[in-house]
Amino acid sequence: MTPLCVNLAVVGLALGLTACGISAAAPSLAPASSAALRGAASTSSAAPGSLAVPSGSSAASAGGQASAIAASSATSPAPGGITLTLTSASEVAIHATELLANRAAKSEAIEQGKGVSGALVLNGSGQPVDGSNLVLSVKSLSSDQRIRDGFIQRETLNSAKYPDVTFVPKHIDGLNGLPAGSGQLQFTMNGDATIKDVTKPLTWQVTAQLDQSGAKGQATTAFKFSDFGLTPPKAGPVIEVDQNLSVDITFQADRSAV
Secondary structure: OOOOHHHHHHHHHHHHHHHHOOOOOOOOOOOOOOHHHHHHHHHHOOOOOOOOOOOOOHHHHHHHHHHHHHHHHHHOOOOOOOOEOOOOOEEEEEEEEEEEEOOOOOEEEEEEOOOEEEEEOOOOOOOOOOOOEEEEEEEEHHHHHHHHHHHHHHOOOOOOOOOOEEEEEEEEEEOOOOOOOOEEEEEEEEEEEEEOOEEEEEEEEEEEEOOEEEEEEEEEEEEHHHHOOOOOOOOOOOOEEEEEEEEEEEEEEEEEOO
C-alpha cells in the first residue's frame, strides 16, 4: 500500500471514531525513536506470566496499588473466627498489699465485683479484630472495708466521672489458629487499658477451656497505681497500700461464629 493510501486510511479511522463519540487524536506517523524501540523490545522480552512494570510515575502507581493490596490482605479477618461474649457469671478480683492500723503486719486487700462485660472477637488465625472490648464497671467493686471502698470510688478511680475501666485487645501471642471444636487454650493478650483518662499498654496471661458452646477460664495481669496516675487508698484504718496491683478475671463466655 502506498504512503498516500496509508494516510487516507488513518484519517478515515479517526473520523469514524469521532462520529461514534470517541475522541481520539490522530497518531503520529513519525518514526519511533530508538529509545522507544528499545523500551518496547524490553517489555516484549519479559518472561511469560510476569508483569512488566512501567518506568517513572507509572511504576510508582503500580507499586502503590500493590502495597494497598498487601495491606488490605494483612488486615482482613481470616475466615472461621469466633466471638466469645462474657456472661454475668464473670467476675474480677483486684489484689493489693496494705497495712491496717489494727494489725502489726501487712495483709492482702481484695476488691471484687461482677461488673465485667464485653467480648473477644477472634479471626480464624486467633487474632482479635474489630468488636473486641472488655469493660469493668467500677461501681461494682467492693471489699470488707467500706471506708476503703469509698476512698477508691471517690478518689482513686473517681467512678462518678469515670464509671468504667476498659481494655481493647490488639494482638495475641501463643495461638496458631483456633480449634475446630473443644480444646485448652493458653495465650498472651496484649492491648490498651484505659483507667480514668490514662491509656497504657497492658498484657494479660489467659488460660481457657473452649468447647462448642463457649469458654471458661482465667485472665491475669499486673501493674502499679502510678502506671495510670492513681492515688492508693489511705483512709480510716488503711495506713498504707503498696504500689503493686494484680488483677484476676474469672470468666465464662458464650461462643458464636463470626
